[in-house]
Amino acid sequence: xxxxxxxxTFTYSAAGKLMLFGEYLVLQxxxxxxxxxxxxxxxxxxxxxxxxxxxxxxxxxxxxxxSMDDQLNLIDTNNTGAAEMLQSLFKYIKHIQPDLxxxxxxxxKANFNLQWGLGSSSTLVSLLSQWSDVxxxxxxxxSFGGSGxxxxxxxxxxxxxxxxxxxxxxIEEVQxxxxxxxxxxFIYLGKKQNSRNEIKKFxxxxxxxxxxxxxxxxxxxxxxxxxxxEFEALLNRSEDILSFILGREKLKDHIFADYKxxxxxxxxxxxDFFLATFRDLxxxxxxxxxxxxxxxxxxxxxxK
Numbered sequence: 001x002x003x004x005x006x007x008x009t010f011t012y013s014a015a016g017k018l019m020l021f022g023e024y025l026v027l028q029x030x031x032x033x034x035x036x037x038x039x040x041x042x043x044x045x046x047x048x049x050x051x052x053x054x055x056x057x058x059x060x061x062x063x064x065x066x067s068m069d070d071q072l073n074l075i076d077t078n079n080t081g082a083a084e085m086l087q088s089l090f091k092y093i094k095h096i097q098p099d100l101x102x103x104x105x106x107x108x109k110a111n112f113n114l115q116w117g118l119g120s121s122s123t124l125v126s127l128l129s130q131w132s133d134v135x136x137x138x139x140x141x142x143s144f145g146g147s148g149x150x151x152x153x154x155x156x157x158x159x160x161x162x163x164x165x166x167x168x169x170x171i172e173e174v175q176x177x178x179x180x181x182x183x184x185x186f187i188y189l190g191k192k193q194n195s196r197n198e199i200k201k202f203x204x205x206x207x208x209x210x211x212x213x214x215x216x217x218x219x220x221x222x223x224x225x226x227x228x229x230e231f232e233a234l235l236n237r238s239e240d241i242l243s244f245i246l247g248r249e250k251l252k253d254h255i256f257a258d259y260k261x262x263x264x265x266x267x268x269x270x271x272d273f274f275l276a277t278f279r280d281l282x283x284x285x286x287x288x289x290x291x292x293x294x295x296x297x298x299x300x301x302x303x304k
Contacts, residue, residue, distance in 0.1 A: 014126035017153035031219040039112035043127035048105040072292035122150030124229035181299040188295035230263040
């Protein structure tokens with residue numbers, strides 16, 4: 001925990017995330033495989049007089065600001081919804097850390113488009129946790145909700161296997177074979193999903209023990225296979241499982257039926273980013289550009 005004294009600035013960073021395997025099923029205890037990203041947020045906390053002032057930037061543009069008094073009452077803001085969410089986070093921090101001085105100037109900067117769904121909420125929770133020394137998983141549970149994999153990814157240095165088992169969070173940093181990652185392209189579909197809403201929908205879906213075992217096997221194999229063909233078989237199997245559980249058409253069947261290789265939805269199924277495998281990068285890039293999808297990243301460009 002850092003108390004901010006006059007003329008001192010404390011800086012914290014948190015990585016964004018993408019989940020490759022285990023989406024939704026991680027909520028039922030399945031293993032998941034997720035990536036910490038080169039995109040993320042940085043928080044700077046410096047001393048302030050009398051009021052709490054928060055400024056948020058994305059790609060250099062200020063998108064949100066709010067001021068609160070020493071009782072955490074809102075004074076002024078340009079976004080009431082975002083201000084009330086931040087207010088509730090600070091109230092939770094105050095409840096857990098009553099002696100912590102919250103009257104500071106906070107500046108948070110994201111180096112990615114917040115519409116991409118790469119974890120603006122989870123990185124915010126991670127940053128506030130790092131500063132306040134409040135448990136990030138408890139903070140998440142009391143605010144945005146979710147499995148917590150994104151919190152684990154926020155401070156990871158490598159891909160992670162994340163699982164909740166017997167109320168314990170199991171986190172293991174792993175590596176994928178370079179022969180595989182060199183043939184992966186991440187593309188933004190342009191349909192940002194609300195993760196909280198998607199999770200609510202999922203809770204009515206039927207998940208069997210067989211589904212959990214199958215996903216665990218996929219995750220375990222993903223870090224062992226050495227060829228892109230083996231990896232694509234895992235991607236396809238995962239899509240089959242989730243398509244059946246969610247009762248939704250696979251992204252490839254729905255939009256990219258003529259694409260030669262594998263397509264894998266990521267995160268909140270059907271929006272945000274998806275993964276496409278390829279053999280020739282230029283050919284893959286051009287295919288998706290012809291579909292109007294120009295926000296594309298290779299594995300090395302995106303993953304930490």
